[in-house]
Amino acid sequence: MQPSSWAQRAALALSEAGYRQGGARRAILELLDEQECALTAVEIQGALSGRSREASRASIYRVLDELETAGMVQRVEIGRGTVRFEPVREGPGHHHHLVCERCGRLQPFTDAELERTISRLSERVPLEVSVHEIVIRGACRVCAR
């Protein structure tokens, strides 16, 4: 059977990496799977505390670390010193971020031309590119008004 959801694939990846399955880990995977865009560790803890299974800060950072190493989660740095994390999804889920500098709102976007440019760029650059992450800042429609 093909693992269909991101959570299933992530759980599989972790177990293949030799990790066991604990309650905190399961709760975190489940929560992340429901997210469309990036969350901070603090938001994750907050969201979990309103649910059946809570998780400590230590567990959250530990699991996020493991997931990042497994390539199932990606850090998104949108500034203000706090890191955000989001599930890595293939194809249709892949996106970049627009950040409004006034209200701080985070908005996902995709652009085929940009992807083509980046993939060509990867070959010209003195770095073996693993992931790319484009953050564009400006004023969103609401704030620009």
Added chain:
Amino acid sequence: MQPSSWAQRAALALSEAGYRQGGARRAILELLDEQECALTAVEIQGALSGRSREASRASIYRVLDELETAGMVQRVEIGRGTVRFEPVREGPGHHHHLVCERCGRLQPFTDAELERTISRLSERVPLEVSVHEIVIRGACRVCAR
């Protein structure tokens, strides 16, 4: 007389914004002007402490803030939770960043095709773009070896 160096232009911009000229400010401008790429606030403080004029943390953050508002300095978020700052230079100085995920090295790069793509993208996107900043992560030549 045309202000030739970045430091002169920055000093002018600040004085036009109504700020006075203090010792810490001058030292910070001078240091930033010598930089080719982005520094953290901590690095700035460290670099200054090996020189004639030191500056306190408060002054450094204050001056960086004023410079950012004046558009003379740009934040660069390359991760690990610490923000970097670099002088904004027109034309030839404009660049983006390659970050090595293993050793953390930061490397500036420029790419004309990328710039064209971004400028076209700016028109398609629901945001009034003020600055763009591309961070590409991967393994640098030394670490990939």
Added chain:
DNA sequence: CGCTTTTATGAGACTGAGTCTCGTTTGTGT
């Protein structure tokens, strides 16, 4: 130049995200 006013500066308290440690709990293979 000396005086006054106003701003810049620094010391250090404070905040909050993220890390680390270690004792306890829980999963897993036998």
Added chain:
DNA sequence: ACACAAACGAGACTCAGTCTCATAAAAGCG
């Protein structure tokens, strides 16, 4: 069911960044 290794949580700790307030230094003026 048992043993043992790994996951977990509580809380101490770190460190970048913020804030406050007393003091020092600019700038303008007589």
